Amino acid sequence: MLGGILAAASLLLVAPDAYAQVESGSWKTWSPGYNVQQVGCGSVSGSTFKLTCSNSSGEQRAERRYDTYSGGTHQFEGYFKINSMGGSRISLKQTFGSGPFFLLAVESGGRMYSVEGGATISGGATVGTTVRVNTVNQVGSTHRTYINGSLKNTVNSPSGSYYDKLGAYRTASGQGPISVTWSNIRFWTK
Amino acid sequence: MKRALVLCCAAVGAALTACSAAAQPVAGTTLAATMTSPVDIRLDWTGTDPAAAGRIVEFATAPDGPWTTLQFMPVRQDSYTHPDLMPQTSFYYRLRPYYGPASDAVDVTVPGGSAGNDDKDWPAPATLPGGPAVTHSVRDGTPAGAPSGLKAKVLQSNGIQFTWTDNASDEEGYLVEDKPAGAADYKVVAVLDKDINSFALITLPDEDKASYRVRAFYYGPSSNVVTRKTGGQ
Numbered sequence: 001m002l003g004g005i006l007a008a009a010s011l012l013l014v015a016p017d018a019y020a021q022v023e024s025g026s027w028k029t030w031s032p033g034y035n036v037q038q039v040g041c042g043s044v045s046g047s048t049f050k051l052t053c054s055n056s057s058g059e060q061r062a063e064r065r066y067d068t069y070s071g072g073t074h075q076f077e078g079y080f081k082i083n084s085m086g087g088s089r090i091s092l093k094q095t096f097g098s099g100p101f102f103l104l105a106v107e108s109g110g111r112m113y114s115v116e117g118g119a120t121i122s123g124g125a126t127v128g129t130t131v132r133v134n135t136v137n138q139v140g141s142t143h144r145t146y147i148n149g150s151l152k153n154t155v156n157s158p159s160g161s162y163y164d165k166l167g168a169y170r171t172a173s174g175q176g177p178i179s180v181t182w183s184n185i186r187f188w189t190k
Numbered sequence: 191m192k193r194a195l196v197l198c199c200a201a202v203g204a205a206l207t208a209c210s211a212a213a214q215p216v217a218g219t220t221l222a223a224t225m226t227s228p229v230d231i232r233l234d235w236t237g238t239d240p241a242a243a244g245r246i247v248e249f250a251t252a253p254d255g256p257w258t259t260l261q262f263m264p265v266r267q268d269s270y271t272h273p274d275l276m277p278q279t280s281f282y283y284r285l286r287p288y289y290g291p292a293s294d295a296v297d298v299t300v301p302g303g304s305a306g307n308d309d310k311d312w313p314a315p316a317t318l319p320g321g322p323a324v325t326h327s328v329r330d331g332t333p334a335g336a337p338s339g340l341k342a343k344v345l346q347s348n349g350i351q352f353t354w355t356d357n358a359s360d361e362e363g364y365l366v367e368d369k370p371a372g373a374a375d376y377k378v379v380a381v382l383d384k385d386i387n388s389f390a391l392i393t394l395p396d397e398d399k400a401s402y403r404v405r406a407f408y409y410g411p412s413s414n415v416v417t418r419k420t421g422g423q
Contacts (some may be wrong), residue, residue: 022278023276054312079256084314108238128383131257148260150273150276151275
């Protein structure tokens with residue numbers, strides 16, 4: 001009896017990895033490596049990324065740059081929480097191709113927008129509120145962005161190589177300071 | 191069988207939030223989910239809790255989370271639509287009430303202007319020293335644990351620093367709420383950790399004149415958990 005209960009509990013404990021990815025298909029867990037980039041007043045401590053200055057010029061970034069992939073379909077999932085924000089227009093998650101491809105940024109007050117074109121993606125990224133981000137890049141087809149489970153952005157995804165970045169990056173029209181913490185970062189591919 | 195279920199919950203522990211949530215739903219609150227299209231889910235619920243300050247609706251794509259808050263809602267709200275969902279994915283939902291006393295309100299007017307900080311020393315959320323010698327539970331329905339002495343200092347064209355006295359002994363955190371001039375209700379504009387009593391906020395253009403208050407809060411037990419799987423491509 002006890003063995004059966006423990007077995008059931010074990011299944012429950014390992015179950016999330018089995019079906020945590022979204023959309024259908026035979027997803028496989030992927031664990032890309034990354035390097036940490038700290039430029040200007042950017043600083044990284046674990047999974048907390050800070051811009052400590054309010055400079056409105058120069059390169060200010062604190063980011064993780066994950067490994068490059070080519071072809072296939074790649075899914076990113078992560079949760080960010082803004083701890084403090086005195087600035088505005090800071091990019092928190094990026095998918096890079098041959099150059100900036102899809103950049104998700106946040107303004108003071110919690111509006112999330114696409115840096116390319118400025119279209120509003122969602123609200124709700126207020127200080128202390130956890131936001132879930134899923135991106136699915138079907139290389140050669142489309143790149144889809146889900147915020148808190150809802151599809152908020154779809155763009156064409158040309159063939160080529162891509163990589164994910166996350167953290168805090170001052171956009172051309174932005175300025176810090178900001179402190180943001182990412183959690184539960186996972187990747188899948190098919 | 192009941193004994194086995196209890197053992198199951200004990201073995202899985204705190205990670206299996208849905209298990210404990212199902213064991214202790216909010217009395218009188220029943221949550222239901224309806225697919226209104228292959229990728230749209232509408233939530234409806236019955237039951238009210240006059241003692242609650244509000245409720246949150248949360249979702250996850252696995253039964254044990256992680257759970258993400260979709261919205262802070264007034265107690266009187268009784269439905270929520272989660273639109274344009276990820277296809278071919280299981281969605282789990284639950285409601286949780288939150289309780290706790292709020293401070294007196296303060297009215298603040300800022301000069302307004304473009305967003306952004308021109309202060310190099312923007313204050314991060316902090317616990318200021320010198321709190322009261324005696325604190326009070328926020329779970330007994332009395333206002334004794336409410337934040338007191340709320341002060342607002344305009345830092346810049348659209349930035350305000352709030353400070354208050356933390357009188358609570360067992361809060362889960364603090365909610366900063368505002369009601370812009372002309373608005374009907376307060377809304378949550380920031381969620382802070384427990385013991386914080388200093389926080390700075392950048393305001394939006396429609397918040398140049400607004401009323402602010404701070405609430406020491408804690409979450410109540412979850413409703414029943416409902417699940418639906420989306421269709422779509």
